[in-house]
Amino acid sequence: MQFNNSTSxxxxxxxxxxxxxxxxQPFAFAGRLPCNHVRARVCCASANSANGHxxxxxxxxxxxxxxxxxxxxxxxxxxxxxxxxxxxxxTLFSNTIGYQNEATGYQALFSNTEGFFNTAYGFxxxxxxxxGTRNTAYGLxTLFSNTTGHRNTALGRQSLFSNTTGFHxxxxxxxxxSNTTGFFNTAxxxxxxxxxxxxxRNTATGLVxxxSNTTGNYNTAxxxxxxxxxxxxxxxxxSGNQALDxxxxxxLNTANxxxxxxxxxxxxxxxxxxxxxxxxxxxxxxxIDIGNxxxxxxxxxxxxxxxxxxxxxxxxxxxxxxxxGINGAVVTGSVVMVDATTGQLxxxxxxxxxxxAVKPMDEASEAILSLKPVTFRYKHELDPKGIPQFGLVAExxxxxNPDLIVRDSKGKAYSVRYEAVNAMLLNEFLKQHEAFxxxxxxxxxxxGVVASLAAxxxxxxxxxxxxxxxxxxxxPVPQVVNNP
Numbered sequence: 001m002q003f004n005n006s007t008s009x010x011x012x013x014x015x016x017x018x019x020x021x022x023x024x025q026p027f028a029f030a031g032r033l034p035c036n037h038v039r040a041r042v043c044c045a046s047a048n049s050a051n052g053h054x055x056x057x058x059x060x061x062x063x064x065x066x067x068x069x070x071x072x073x074x075x076x077x078x079x080x081x082x083x084x085x086x087x088x089x090x091t092l093f094s095n096t097i098g099y100q101n102e103a104t105g106y107q108a109l110f111s112n113t114e115g116f117f118n119t120a121y122g123f124x125x126x127x128x129x130x131x132g133t134r135n136t137a138y139g140l141x142t143l144f145s146n147t148t149g150h151r152n153t154a155l156g157r158q159s160l161f162s163n164t165t166g167f168h169x170x171x172x173x174x175x176x177x178s179n180t181t182g183f184f185n186t187a188x189x190x191x192x193x194x195x196x197x198x199x200x201r202n203t204a205t206g207l208v209x210x211x212s213n214t215t216g217n218y219n220t221a222x223x224x225x226x227x228x229x230x231x232x233x234x235x236x237x238x239s240g241n242q243a244l245d246x247x248x249x250x251x252l253n254t255a256n257x258x259x260x261x262x263x264x265x266x267x268x269x270x271x272x273x274x275x276x277x278x279x280x281x282x283x284x285x286x287x288i289d290i291g292n293x294x295x296x297x298x299x300x301x302x303x304x305x306x307x308x309x310x311x312x313x314x315x316x317x318x319x320x321x322x323x324x325g326i327n328g329a330v331v332t333g334s335v336v337m338v339d340a341t342t343g344q345l346x347x348x349x350x351x352x353x354x355x356x357a358v359k360p361m362d363e364a365s366e367a368i369l370s371l372k373p374v375t376f377r378y379k380h381e382l383d384p385k386g387i388p389q390f391g392l393v394a395e396x397x398x399x400x401n402p403d404l405i406v407r408d409s410k411g412k413a414y415s416v417r418y419e420a421v422n423a424m425l426l427n428e429f430l431k432q433h434e435a436f437x438x439x440x441x442x443x444x445x446x447x448g449v450v451a452s453l454a455a456x457x458x459x460x461x462x463x464x465x466x467x468x469x470x471x472x473x474x475x476p477v478p479q480v481v482n483n484p
Contacts, residue, residue: 048108278302315343316430340406365424392416
């Protein structure tokens with residue numbers, strides 16, 4: 001061996017023999033790269049021979065064209081490539097014209113031929129890369145299968161291990177290890193997006209986040225086990241521990257909070273915000289659940305298969321609601337009602353298609369005649385202004401007709417069904433009106449009789465007068481007799 005430092009031939013031969021003995025021994029990887037403690041044989045083309053030595057000679061150190069190689073077989077096939085750095089056994093072994101690549105570790109960038117601007121650090125990192133460019137791989141077998149994929153970043157053992165042609169992926173912590181051609185994916189955390197193959201534009205942050213996703217696209221999962229069972233679902237967003245954990249093929253779901261929508265499997269277009277919000281939903285779609293987890297019941301208020309439902313708050317947790325923009329806003333339409341038991345909002349429907357057992361009210365409305373209207377004021381904590389009120393007392397109404405009251409969640413009398421009272425009042429009014437009409441009809445009939453009698457009397461009076469006139473006319477005329 002000959003080096004510029006002019007060491008003795010004896011020492012050189014001794015070192016050379018030592019190196020050959022080491023290289024003849026079986027290689028066992030135990031966390032350290034082989035032969036890092038010595039400068040090993042470098043075989044390269046004459047254009048890259050160190051210090052002008054001929055091809056085939058053992059060389060080491062800095063080569064021409066800005067290439068640097070240290071390790072047996074490092075940059076072995078190099079022809080015109082420039083500014084490459086290869087440190088370790090067979091690093092950049094197949095590289096010919098690739099340039100500005102950096103490979104450190106056993107067989108790092110082993111298959112690279114023309115790829116450039118790649119960085120591989122670790123055992124067989126970017127091992128299969130041929131023409132892929134601008135990839136960065138740190139860790140054992142990171143980006144191992146990558147061939148032509150470009151602009152990928154893999155940090156951690158076997159991150160992006162199966163990626164072949166996928167591009168613009170970022171994997172940190174053994175993530176995205178099954179990805180083949182998927183692109184624009186970002187996975188941070190152990191086994192995040194682990195099974196993803198061709199899915200694109202997914203973001204997973206946290207242990208096992210989106211770990212089952214295969215071909216799903218546009219999913220976002222920051223959180224432990226977030227969307228961990230999603231396979232082909234698209235455009236889902238889950239933020240929080242086990243959020244959307246069981247979703248498989250559902251699309252367009254958004255879950256923000258630990259365990260939010262954690263039971264949903266195939267539902268679509270659901271939105272939940274808050275701890276365990278919407279956690280009972282399974283296959284339902286188009287639901288919105290915000291803060292509806294009850295700490296007392298340890299369950300959310302939603303129902304497994306329900307759809308098209310909005311739930312805000314927990315029934316036994318929130319006790320008051322304040323919404324701006326309602327007071328003073330004039331609108332037309334139906335009156336909004338509240339179910340005192342469930343808190344559901346809605347309007348009272350009157351169409352016959354919603355009703356059964358329809359029949360006249362008849363005497364059923366007479367119960368309201370026993371009701372006792374009162375004046376009152378609400379208690380100070382309810383109405384500090386003490387505005388005078390007019391109405392009924394629910395407990396008193398219950399005694400008259402239990403169907404006329406509304407009960408709370410505990411079954412106690414809570415309010416009066418004033419809309420039902422109004423309907424009963426209408427029925428009583430109509431009954432009285434009908435009775436009045438009947439009486440009026442009788443009066444009218446009597447009036448007719450009286451008028452007829454009056455006409456008869458008048459006619460009879462005329463006849464009497466006529467007869468009287470005739471009698472008067474038939475009377476003899478008095479004569480005057482003169483007596484002598």
